[in-house]
Amino acid sequence: MTSAAVPDHPWLLPGSLAGAAGRSRRTTRDWLVDSLCFLLGLGWVLLVTADAAAPDPEFATPLPQRWMVPVDALLGLVCCVLLWVRRRWPLGLAVVTLPLTAFSLASAVPLLIIYFTVVVHRRTAVALGITAAGLVTNFFFSYLRPDPHLPYWVATVWGVVLSLSVLAWGMFVRARRQLVVSLRERAERAEAEQQLRVTQARHLERTRIAREMHDVLAHRISLLSLHAGALEFRPDAAPEEVARAAGVIRDSAHAALQDLREVIGVLRAETAAEEDPERPQPTLGDLPALIEESRSAGVRVSVRDVVTAAEQVPVAAGRSVYRIVQEGLTNARKHAAGAAVTVDVGGGPGDGLTVEIRNRWPVGSVTGPEIPGAGTGLVGIAERVSLAGGRLEHGRDDSGDFRLTAWLPWPA
Missing domain, CATH: 3.30.565.10 (Histidine kinase-like ATPase, C-terminal domain)
Structure with a gap:
């Protein structure tokens, strides 16, 4: 599979390739959708084959073309089987089966499903190219498989209307999926930005707390050092002065430990608290x-x-x-x-x-x-x-x- 066939976004193709190994991952929804498409295609093949082999001369295929009935049925069955791999090679299958749209009636529904897959999962230019080629083969189909109840031009116009309807439906589905992907990416980006803002706010808050810790502790510890130095250099001080200095040292040490305990508690917190954990600021x-x-x-x-x-x-x-x-x-x-x-x-x-x-x-x-x-x-x-x-x-x-x-x- 070439790089040009990779979808614009992996989610746009539910069965897209998984990793470099190129193996598709089919979800439960993919299995249900693929099974339904296969059953629709198979039912159409059986219905068209039964109509073509009907004994009613008004609906039966003329004898010179009777050999086309089993061939057309076989081609229809092959296209039904190809529906299981259309997610991996939608464009390749559309190109390979394009000639069948000129004469195979039994393959009509499987081919429309493949065409719809191309419109949904490939660029608009690619889808328009396949559509133009299909409109050309549509002129040959009405000539090779004429409808006994409709004139040639009326049947051709109905074929054009059907192709354009599938094109419009596929482009609508593609646009809707791209919109959902865009909204999802926007929501994920907004969530990531919110988490980044929270992380930055937490970092700034911790930086502010560290700055406050330096201001407060430096002030208190300098007081401790000053009083301890006074006691060291004045061992003969009066008992009242020694008691007063010791009281100041005790109070300053207690306040410093309390400030340090609060700061460490905040810095160890894994999440930002809703309430301000600090005491009232001065x-x-x-x-x-x-x-x-x-x-x-x-x-x-x-x-x-x-x-x-x-x-x-x-x-x-x-x-x-x-x-x-x-x-x-x-x-x-x-x-x-x-x-x-x-x-x-x-x-x-x-x-x-x-x-x-x-x-x-x-x-x-x-x-x-x-x-x-x-x-x-x-x-x-x-x-x-x-x-x-x-x-x-x-x-x-x-x-x-x-x-x-x-x-x-x-x-x-």
Whole structure:
């Protein structure tokens, strides 16, 4: 079977070739349809043969043509057998049996079924070519097998009408099957795209959670390291100070473990949860608590808050300001221990939100163990600000201070 005979879509040909081996897979529906076609063709052969051999002189075939009756019946039976393989070679069978349409009446129904198969499963140009050839042989059929009740031209016209009707029916079936295939492919593609969107959303959510985990854990662990270092370098501290530092260490460790447990639980989940598994995210209103937490750890923090209409700050912008300040305080504890930190927050509707964290540049080497870090905190903050449509700057300024400043949009 050549490549030109392969259908446009495998489903258009129920008995199409299966794989490279070229073996057809016939379904139960195919067996039922093929059996019905065979029985129709066989019944037509028997009916035509019985009519041709009838004793009634009005319907009997003339004696000079009596030899055509068994030959025509044999050809009809052969065409009925060929119906079982028409799915594999529809075009080849149509071409080989085309001459029979010029004189064989017993083969009419099997040949029409083969012709219908070509129209359904082959290109329109091929179907029109077979139709044109069949219309030519139709003129010879009416001459070689004249109808005793109809004139030549009337019988010829009926043959043309029959051929065109089969052509129209086959093209309708083909168009309907192509439409069903197109709708099925569209549905499968939509389902695949939906699954891809879900996967991407899950990946983005896990990335966001990982970024939140870094911000939160880095802040809490830096507090743990700061208090533990104080206890290490001040073994003679008053019992009240030791107890207070131990309490802060215990609370920070407990909160860090709880945050880590929640994040790991989300990342291990195979499917996205319908509810948000996280605790309420911080907002601009939680900024004073963050400052007090750092002050309780011994960090000297001064705050200047000049935000107008703070209750109207967008939730996403407020959360970003909180994370920026959190990252700035964490970096100050890690890289400039003991330095004073100033936090300025300002802005209003239409002007945007501005946040600046400033601390003195550390002098000399770090006294005590260095707090470990991944070095991606500012990268995550920069990404957060960029996604929000803002600007971020950080580095050493002309006065020698380390400055972290960001601007976030706040629509009027």
